[in-house]
Amino acid sequence: MADGVARPISPAERIDAIDVLRGVALLGVLAINVVTIFRVSIFERFLSHQPTRSPIDRAVETILMLFVDLKALALFSLLFGTGLAIQFERLAKSERRTSLLVRRLVVLLAFGLIHLCLIWNGDILTEYALAGLIVLPFLFGPRWLLALAALASLGLYLEMQVFPPSGWWPGTVALRQDIAEAHRIYPTGGFLDVLAFRLRELPLFASLHAFIFPRTIGLFLLGAFAWRTGILRKPPHHLLFSIAAACISLGAALILFEAGGYIRVGRIGTLAEPLGTILLALGYGAGIIGIANLERGKMLLGWAAPLGRMAFTNYLAQSLIFGWIFYGYGLGLFDRLSVASALAIGVAVYIGQIFFSAWWLRRYRYGPVEWLWRTLMYGVRQPMRQTA
Structure with missing residues (x-):
């Protein structure tokens, strides 16, 4: 930043450990999306009766549900809040700081709505844009305000687990009807058939988003607070590893005890899983940041940094690829693959994206979607090719 002129963050200014964490978190998000939303209807998991699965599938699904489901998404929420705080700080000398950050989030909202309506209704970008607009005013306040607002929002989320709002979730009949229609349309329908059904499903997905929206806001604020503390700038390894442990x-312990039926103290027992999810996300983040800042850790996890720098592009590409694999306008494999098979396909796509991201960033400064996002945010065409 010079003379108060706003400019995007250059690749040289990026913090590799945060990009590494984002790249690793993307694997968790991909694994859950491909197994629970693309492979079958996400609403099947809310029914008491589950289809019979092989021992391998049960083992894979159990591990994903206990240690990855919602944890990877929570980690992404923390990272989004951190990224927003970094942008806020680096635009401090610009008179356009507020308008640029609002434009950044409005552009993200536009991307999210396009993704939500035309590509995949499991979209998280729309929720992130709306949450970001709510969080943005808090960035103008002191650090303690971020912490207090984060605790209040997470407290509201936990309260909703104990006392869920009445009428927020459809009944079993509506869920079964949606699942039956999904089994009919997703594997055989053409693009327009799938598109029309996606739009009809939006109210159900909106209920899911509404239930976790306070958590998203709280984690955004917590991620911004972590950046403000300085713990992510010059990470104290011992402190990070202590937090992780x-x-x-x-x-x-909370998640395993709850899953095993050992925590049953009335309504309070319902807090074990959501609280455990937040703690695991914090622990994963602290541990990976700590490792990524060690010399050996850079060698071990450095492959994830290009993937994290292009997380927006890779996230949207996954939707396009999996849509073609699972829906009728492509291979039509919806509800035809086992958990392990779907996960194997997802990991193969992820590995392909690792190589593609490294190849792309050797030639270009940003991923294609990241470049478009920056260009629309600043209102000026951004340089794309790497300079010698």
Whole structure:
């Protein structure tokens, strides 16, 4: 930043450990999306009767549900809040800071709505844009305000787990009807058939988003608070590893005890899983950031940094690829693959994206969607090719 002129963050200014964490978190998001939303209807998991699965599928699904489901998304929420705080700080000398950040989020909202309506209704970008607009005013306040607002929002989320709002979730009949229609349309329907059904499903997905929206806001604020503390700029390794050990141990204990039926203290027992999810996300984040800042850790996890720098492009590409694999306008494999098979396909796509991201960023400064996002945010065409 010079003379108050706003400019995008250059690749040289990026924090590799945060990009590494984003790239690793993307694997968790991909695994859950491909297994629980693309492979079958996400609403099947809310029915008491589940189809019979092989021992391998049960094992894979159990591990994903206990240690990855919602944890990877929570980690992404923390990272989004951190990224928003970084942008806010680096635009401090610009008179256009507020308008640029609002434009950044409005452009993200436009991308999200296009993704939601035309590509895949499991979209998270729309929720992130709306949550970001709510969080943005808090960035003008002191650090303690971020912490207090984060605790209040997460407290509201946890309260909703104990006392869910009446009428927020459809009944079993509506869910079964939607699942039956999904089994009929997704594997055989053409693009317009699938598109029309996606739009009809939006109210159900909106209920899911409404239930986790306070958590998203809270984690955004917590991620911004973590950046403000300085812990992510010059990470104290011992502190990060201590946080990781404590959060992962306590979070895993809560989730495992709840899953095993050992926590049954009235309504309070319902807090074990959501609280454990938040703790695991914090623990995963602290541990990976700590490792990524070690010399050996850079060698071990450095492959994930290009993937994280292009997370927006890769996220949208996954929707396009999996839509073609699972829906009728492509291979039509919806409800025809086992959990393990779907996960294997997802990992293969992820590995392909690792190589593609590294190849692309050797030639260009940003991923294609990231470049478009920056160009629309600043209102000026951004340089794309790497300079010698």
